[in-house]
Amino acid sequence: MTTTTDEGVVHLLWINAGLSCDGDSVSLTAATQPSIEEIVLGALPGLPKLAVHWPLIDFECGPEQGADTFIEWFHKADRGELGQFVLVVEGSIPNESIKSAGYWCGFGNNPETGQPMTTSEWLDRLARKALVVVAAGTCATYGGIHAMAGNPTGAMGVLDYLGWDFTTRAGIPVVCVPGCPVQPDNMSETLLYLLYQATGQAPMIPLDDAHRPMWLFGQTVHEGCDRAGYYEQGDFTHEYGSPKCLVKIGCWGPVVKCNVPKRGWMNGLGGCPNVGGICIGCTMPGFPDKFMPFMDEPPGAKISTAASSVYGGAIRKLRSVTAKTVDQEPKWRRRGTELLTGYLPRW
Ligand code: SF4
Ligand code: SF4
Structure with a gap:
């Protein structure tokens, strides 16, 4: 009291x-x-x-x-x-x-x-x-x-x-x-x-x-999203239940200021797109009217995802080559009587 x-x-x-x-x-x-x-x-x-x-x-x-x-x-x-x-x-x-x-x-x-x-x-x-x-x-x-x-x-x-x-x-x-x-x-x-x-x-x-x-609101959802790597590679899902980018099914993350994907919902857990929910822009002054109809691909996303699909596809191919390389151990790590590491004795 x-x-x-x-x-x-x-x-x-x-x-x-x-x-x-x-x-x-x-x-x-x-x-x-x-x-x-x-x-x-x-x-x-x-x-x-x-x-x-x-x-x-x-x-x-x-x-x-x-x-x-x-x-x-x-x-x-x-x-x-x-x-x-x-x-x-x-x-x-x-x-x-x-x-x-x-x-x-x-x-x-x-x-x-x-x-x-x-x-x-x-x-x-x-x-x-x-x-x-x-x-x-x-x-x-x-x-x-x-x-x-x-x-x-x-x-x-x-x-x-x-x-x-x-x-x-x-x-x-x-x-x-x-x-x-x-x-x-x-x-x-x-x-x-x-x-x-x-x-x-x-x-x-x-x-x-x-x-x-x-x-708290200086960054976009997209900048903190777990799925941003998929966006960059032009890898978009058209249905729920996929780990890929959700922009084609209505995510407004690229233009919405919100830290929920980084901060999570409770005690660091959750965070709309991270766990499969599209961002509908609920922190924005234009919500909800300017974000409707929900579940449709946001207008600007058509152009940016088209571009991202082209360069993202190329990046994905190049990355898959790099990914295969870095997914294997260096060749000197093996048994034998010879030292293959490139070590040069100095004395
Ligand atoms: S799910 Fe949304 S916020 Fe996440 S990468 Fe895709 S467009 Fe950006
Ligand atoms: S729907 Fe709302 S809380 Fe969820 S990421 Fe978008 S702005 Fe943040």
Whole structure:
């Protein structure tokens, strides 16, 4: 239990009441580098004391410290009683202004009216007061599935709702950790970085044009894929269950920024194309509309794979000659009375 009088405490307020499946919360429970337990318990050097208010596992959600107490932390932040806090948003933000009555999604009640407090109102109240706003997962970052063409809610990402040039009172832009769901360690590592930044132990977080941490999203799926060698050799599969490159059955890896093939999904295991799943671009602002229909060969891939098939075929032939050579032992390794290694005695 943390009180408002605790000094040096950084609060982490997690709103999971955007339009979402809660997959990013579930995902974070699988983090190992670092784990959320290590962050919460301060097991890593230099971490500030952290009070996490996270609906998924919050220990204040029991009968004694029930939901009212839980939501009170958010009201305290709104009243300016919390000191430093990090605001994490999960889920896309529906447009509450496109209808005359009702609401799309909310988080607790407004004590003054007794009516549900919409998620967008929470953002209006808390975003500017936070140390930093973190959008967790593709729905919260860029809108994701709910923001597809033809949706009825007008959903958008936190960036679109607050504005791409929004900064908090600490001058920090919205930090986006996309992924559907977010890769667990990408999320925990970003939180860790921001906690170090909050305590003056790290410089301003480096973000790319889509507000993603640069060290996590600086490379393409293709650059980290186990199957990239097959691509280079023009060796493409047309069906699932093959170890070859998946681009002909819809992999967008060459143009998608994501480290999942390198980092794996949980504790280094998995990683979409590495284990046979095409990359559908779930970390990208254009997801999903610009990557559909899934399972078709991506448009640009037709030209690049045609070229790769020609030079890749030639490379494969040459490599097979080299491969045969290096697959055999040097000829001097054999029994006999003669030394065949080329050794020249110097004395
Ligand atoms: S499976 Fe996808 S990411 Fe991997 S090499 Fe092929 S195109 Fe690139
Ligand atoms: S590899 Fe592609 S589909 Fe898989 S998590 Fe990364 S962006 Fe999403």
